[in-house]
Amino acid sequence: MKQISFSEAEFAAKKRVTRRERFLAEMEKVVPWQEALSVIEPYYPKGERGRPPVGLERILRMVLAQQWYHLSDEGVEDAVTDSQSLRDFVGIDLSRESVPDATTVLGFRHLLEEHDLTKVVLDAVNGKLRAAGLLMSEGTIADATIIPAPPSVKNEAKARDPEMHQTKKGNQWHFGMKAHIGVDAESGLVHTVVGTAANVADVTQTAEVLHGEEKSVYLDAGYTGVEKREDLKDRDIDWPVAAKRSKLKAIPEESKLGPLLRRLESVKASIRSKVEHPFHIVKNLFGHRKVCYKGLKKNTAQLHILFALANLVIAKRQLLALHSQGAS
Numbered sequence: 001m002k003q004i005s006f007s008e009a010e011f012a013a014k015k016r017v018t019r020r021e022r023f024l025a026e027m028e029k030v031v032p033w034q035e036a037l038s039v040i041e042p043y044y045p046k047g048e049r050g051r052p053p054v055g056l057e058r059i060l061r062m063v064l065a066q067q068w069y070h071l072s073d074e075g076v077e078d079a080v081t082d083s084q085s086l087r088d089f090v091g092i093d094l095s096r097e098s099v100p101d102a103t104t105v106l107g108f109r110h111l112l113e114e115h116d117l118t119k120v121v122l123d124a125v126n127g128k129l130r131a132a133g134l135l136m137s138e139g140t141i142a143d144a145t146i147i148p149a150p151p152s153v154k155n156e157a158k159a160r161d162p163e164m165h166q167t168k169k170g171n172q173w174h175f176g177m178k179a180h181i182g183v184d185a186e187s188g189l190v191h192t193v194v195g196t197a198a199n200v201a202d203v204t205q206t207a208e209v210l211h212g213e214e215k216s217v218y219l220d221a222g223y224t225g226v227e228k229r230e231d232l233k234d235r236d237i238d239w240p241v242a243a244k245r246s247k248l249k250a251i252p253e254e255s256k257l258g259p260l261l262r263r264l265e266s267v268k269a270s271i272r273s274k275v276e277h278p279f280h281i282v283k284n285l286f287g288h289r290k291v292c293y294k295g296l297k298k299n300t301a302q303l304h305i306l307f308a309l310a311n312l313v314i315a316k317r318q319l320l321a322l323h324s325q326g327a328s
Contacts, residue, residue: 024089027064030312030319035124036060043115054100059108061090062100067306070287073102073109113297118304119193125308126191132322134315137213139185143220143275144202145283147299149176149291163296165199174198176291179303181278182209185218188274189314190307195300207231216240218272240268281310 037057045053065086066076080086080099092099112118129135149164166175178200182192192209203223210217216238219226226232227239243265251258282288288306291299312319 018085020083021085023068024065024085026316026320027068027312028089029323030316031064032124032128033057035127036121039120039124040112040117043111043117054104055091058091059100059104062105063108063112063305064309065089066105067288067302067309068286072292073105076105077102109301112305113301116301118301118308122190122193122304122308122311125311126189128319129187129189129311129315132315132319134187134318135184135189135191136186137184137211139216139218140191140210140214141183141185141188141218141272141275142180142202142206142209142223143183143272143279144178144180144205145279146174146178146198147176147291148174148289151175161291161294163197163294164291165197167198177296177299178202179279179282179307180205180209181275181307182211183275183278185216185271185274187315188277189311190278193300193303193307195296195303197296203229218268220272221245240271242268242272277314278307278310281313282306285313286310 037060040060041056044056047053062076062080065071065080066073069076069079071079077099080090080092081094087094087099090099112121126135146167146169149161151160151166153159160175164176166173168174176198178196178198180194180196180202181190183190191211194205194208196205201222203226206217206219206223206226206229214237217226217240219239219241221242221244223241224244226241227237243261248258248261248265251261282303286306286309288302292302293299
């Protein structure tokens with residue numbers, strides 16, 4: 001039987017459960033651990049040469065904690081060292097072992113990026129959601145958000161990231177990248193993620209964020225004319241695209257058509273609003289308001305895992321209910 005340390009005993013004896021503890025306990029139950037580990041394991045070092053690698057599940061848990069709390073490689077090493085709740089989640093006993101260092105976390109992230117494994121993790125999460133009946137296929141909402149990158153040239157290279165670009169939104173210029181997502185119209189769960197430079201028009205990525213089985217695709221006014229695009233015009237899809245404000249304003253107030261069109265636009269907007277939830281989780285709950293790395297590939301790889309984790313937060317209540325039913 002394992003002998004617990006004084007700090008572990010003191011932590012276990014406290015009466016109040018923190019929000020971090022509650023969140024980690026919930027994620028423990030809803031993350032599809034075996035599915036995620038099985039797709040990464042073939043690429044993970046076997047330890048035949050050099051020092052033995054850190055256990056795969058342990059380093060995966062560290063990387064998930066890193067994404068949830070918006071930490072750098074050094075930051076997640078420090079956080080796990082400092083926090084008993086994070087050590088319990090990762091499975092670290094400081095009396096027996098040390099926390100995996102920042103270099104180990106970096107190496108694991110590079111492994112995920114090199115083999116596009118974060119996209120596979122998103123697919124594994126969505127496989128669990130689909131099996132639970134939470135992810136449908138008839139309707140998609142597509143949208144994009146700008147993720148800023150540092151515009152300063154006061155760095156070692158004396159230059160901006162060449163893969164990032166600037167774009168104008170409203171009256172303001174933004175430098176960085178875009179996250180384009182396809183979201184299930186019924187549940188609001190993300191099924192597809194595409195990363196581009198910020199100056200890439202949303203409508204050009206429409207085909208890329210569809211899974212191919214949609215009957216309806218809901219879009220904002222920035223996608224006007226999408227049905228005429230060469231890569232989409234032959235698809236049997238209904239395109240409820242939001243009307244431009246100028247078009248609605250041009251309809252006279254006394255016209256009978258005006259109230260009907262405004263009511264229709266309100267219905268379309270209520271459906272499209274679901275796409276804002278995963279953006280809110282990634283940007284506000286997970287704190288991902290700026291790019292963390294250089295280059296589109298690294299940042300897009302991170303977006304795949306962030307939106308996979310956002311899906312688990314969105315579906316958490318239903319997944320926990322299913323988990324409790326399976327445990328009883």
